[in-house]
Amino acid sequence: MAEGIYDVGLTWEGKEFDLPRTNYGFIMEDSIYEYFPKAKIMFQDNLSEFRELLITVPGMGWGITYGYDSEFLKSSYIVEDDSLEGRVSPNIVGGGLQVDLIHSVYSEQEIVSKKHSGGISSIVQSIASKYNYNSVNIPETSGNDDEWFQFQKKDSEFILKSLMPYIYSGASNDSPFYVFTDSKNNFNLKSFKNMYNSSPVADVKFTGNNTESSTGRETAFNIDPFRQRFSGFKDVLRRKLTYIDKNGEYQVIDDFLEDHPSDSRILSIKADKGIFTGNQMLVDETENRASKDNIKGQYIQALRRAMMTDKLIITLPFNPKIISGKTINVSIPQAETNKELFIMSDKYLVERSKHIWTGEKGFTDLIVGRRNTNVTNEYKFRSQLIGG
């Protein structure tokens, strides 16, 4: 492990990769929407020495350790692809070598045919426990106690395609679940409610100073607000949900985004409350006890991408505490007054994190989001916003 304020190290096929840390860079990224986290390593390979050694061919195992102040990111990956970026000369096959990596569990998957019985969270727990994760975090117990068939599918595919469309837990307060692995090699199955209600791991303040040395680990030198496009979630604002019940009767449920979960805050979306913009056909109800859970799970899981409409892109000095699934407080001062911006300063959930080592310095890029805002009663247009 290299010395200095950053702890940076690479392993290749389980052995320490003996190259000064200034001779390479890497990015470790994770997301609550991605089952397998990814990474990139960049070498300067002007003479194609690394390529000649075949150490970056697909399937080769690489490990990255990246830490600061006893807090580490550490994960193992396999090579998905490598590419030549920026040739040094047209006469030489050499230049920047970029190695694209994916989490090592990806290559450990084999197809399985099996009948699973039980609730979805317990089945996922059992599957995830087979692999070499740092931890398996499944804090909520789901319902969906049923027979679930894994038909010649890899475990990740079975979880994502057969189980996740239905998962439901009363403890989630009608919010959807996410399954993902973070850059600390922790496997997570968590509801939006569980993640958003977790204690923030950092209080990030925006200063606008683009110099790392004058700032602390929790001082952002860039924040860009952005929103998810309205067209991306309009169809789930107000939905008509239909299914055939166990008596053969056609049922219709009116569903509202603000009820997932319901709380006193306002969604910063202006929408006509009476217009139904989407529909979804649900599985038929049966007398099976899991049936109602499966129906609820379907229409709640369809909201996964619509839970956070207010987002920020934040760049700050490398901070290994902040990874996907964690929450942070963000404080943005108003220009010239230093008072905190009331609406934008808030608690946010990290939906994507990128931790970057340039060879000299470390940075963290985040996409964070929140579901709603704390608009006061005095706000003029409150009644036109959803939940207002």
Add this chain to the structure above:
Amino acid sequence: MKYGSYTLHKGIVIDSKDPEEKGRIQVRVLPHCSEFKEGDCPWLKPFSGAYFGEELQFSSFEKGALVWCMMDETEHEKYIVAPYHVPLFFDFSVVKSVLDQVPELTVKYEVMEFKKYNDGSVVFHNRETGDHGFVNSGGYYDIIDTDGNRVEKVKTKKTLSDDTIDIEAGGEINIDSSGKITINGHLTIDP
């Protein structure tokens, strides 16, 4: 989430005796269940069956029968659809040989609707002549045509009635509940 994308698969019937008696069939869906123990194979719901009020329709399948199955994209919703069309299944010569045992029948492939059972019996309808009937594997049959003419070939015949039996055909035979037979209204045979 889009819902409603289904795919067809072939399968082999394991069991038709649904322990819940709800018309489900246990099927080894191929190739998905090729390594499953028989007891782990899924029970598939019937894909179609008339449901209107209390009207129900149910068809069972023999163990070992090849069938079409249907599953949704999550593979959680599973249905049994229909028998799998193997080349011999609709070979008319197999049915024709049964129907040819009935001299009163005109048998033409293009107008016949039929079902052949595993035991060799055939239920049929001729859309051209209106002939409708049943021929069992032993060559016995019961046919009625559009004009209402009925032909039976039976081994023994038993007719049971809680009250009387009236047979009218030019003449008239009446059998009352005591067993007394009256022919054409005046000739009687006491039990």
